[in-house]
Amino acid sequence: MHSYSTIQAIYSYVTKNREDGKRVGFVPTMGALHKGHLSLVQRAKKENDLVICSIFVNPTQFNEKSDLENYPSDFNRDKELLLSVDCDAVFFPSVNEMYPDEIKTEGTELGEIAVTMEGANRPGHFEGVVTIVRKLFKAVPADASYFGEKDYQQLAVIKHLVKSEQIPVKIVGCPIIREENGLAMSSRNERLSQMGKKKASLIYDQLKWIREHYFELSVSELIQAVEMSFDEHDEFNLEYLSIADENTLQPFEDRRTSNHPRAFIAVWLEGVRLIDNIGLQE
Numbered sequence: 001m002h003s004y005s006t007i008q009a010i011y012s013y014v015t016k017n018r019e020d021g022k023r024v025g026f027v028p029t030m031g032a033l034h035k036g037h038l039s040l041v042q043r044a045k046k047e048n049d050l051v052i053c054s055i056f057v058n059p060t061q062f063n064e065k066s067d068l069e070n071y072p073s074d075f076n077r078d079k080e081l082l083l084s085v086d087c088d089a090v091f092f093p094s095v096n097e098m099y100p101d102e103i104k105t106e107g108t109e110l111g112e113i114a115v116t117m118e119g120a121n122r123p124g125h126f127e128g129v130v131t132i133v134r135k136l137f138k139a140v141p142a143d144a145s146y147f148g149e150k151d152y153q154q155l156a157v158i159k160h161l162v163k164s165e166q167i168p169v170k171i172v173g174c175p176i177i178r179e180e181n182g183l184a185m186s187s188r189n190e191r192l193s194q195m196g197k198k199k200a201s202l203i204y205d206q207l208k209w210i211r212e213h214y215f216e217l218s219v220s221e222l223i224q225a226v227e228m229s230f231d232e233h234d235e236f237n238l239e240y241l242s243i244a245d246e247n248t249l250q251p252f253e254d255r256r257t258s259n260h261p262r263a264f265i266a267v268w269l270e271g272v273r274l275i276d277n278i279g280l281q282e
């Protein structure tokens with residue numbers, strides 16, 4: 001597996017391979033890899049001749065300094081995992097390489113999809129995501145790029161970016177990979193205790209409960225019931241629970257408003273912020 005840390009080197013690698021007729025897939029990550037990330041690499045491997053994974057903990061998308069400082073990282077372990085799924089190259093730039101002048105976001109129009117949920121609760125987060133993804137797409141001009149539905153709103157924001165700025169890359173959304181107990185895999189899960197990981201199964205259980213009862217109860221009844229369940233468990237702090245349309249990401253009250261409903265949740269447990277979502281017509 002090739003390893004590059006400069007934009008110039010990864011750019012030459014990608015363009016040379018594309019000139020040779022190879023189809024290139026790209027998987028951007030922040031490292032601390034798990035099976036969720038690896039599923040994206042595997043999907044990209046199936047659909048392309050070669051796959052590049054980037055590992056970069058992007059400072060501009062963290063709205064809480066402590067979250068950035070505590071973000072797990074182990075490059076050697078990540079490299080081993082990427083080798084195990086036959087990844088062709090890893091791009092591992094420094095902060096200075098990606099932000100040579102100043103560590104700041106670059107102005108962008110995010111659209112109404114970025115206003116709700118993560119957009120409302122993490123000020124500046126999507127501006128940071130768009131800033132780095134735009135830079136990464138310039139450095140790695142791939143045919144297709146793979147993102148997880150775990151960060152469903154992020155996936156929508158990136159689709160919007162590519163469309164509005166006419167970036168020539170296909171965006172592919174991939175399903176959420178879960179632990180056996182249903183907890184969505186996340187690098188942040190490493191900060192939970194064993195007990196916390198067990199208890200966190202409540203999140204997916206509640207999402208499944210919403211899906212099961214979606215056509216029986218009203219949206220406000222569903223939300224109230226889940227809020228009550230979390231209230232009964234002191235260790236959880238529910239930040240938001242929204243039932244929203246998958247395409248517009250606008251929450252709604254009346255079920256008839258949306259043909260593509262999805263439930264979205266953000267919960268705090270042991271000081272760790274966990275997000276998850278579920279399609280309600282699956």
Ligand code: AMP
Pocket residue numbers: 028029030031035036037039040146147148149150151174175176177178184185186187
């Ligand atoms: P991150 O390293 O958290 O920025 O994630 C990098 C990519 O992996 C993003 O597109 C995420 O949505 C995706 N991802 C993270 N966790 C999962 C998961 N459990 N299942 C599927 N994709 C995931």
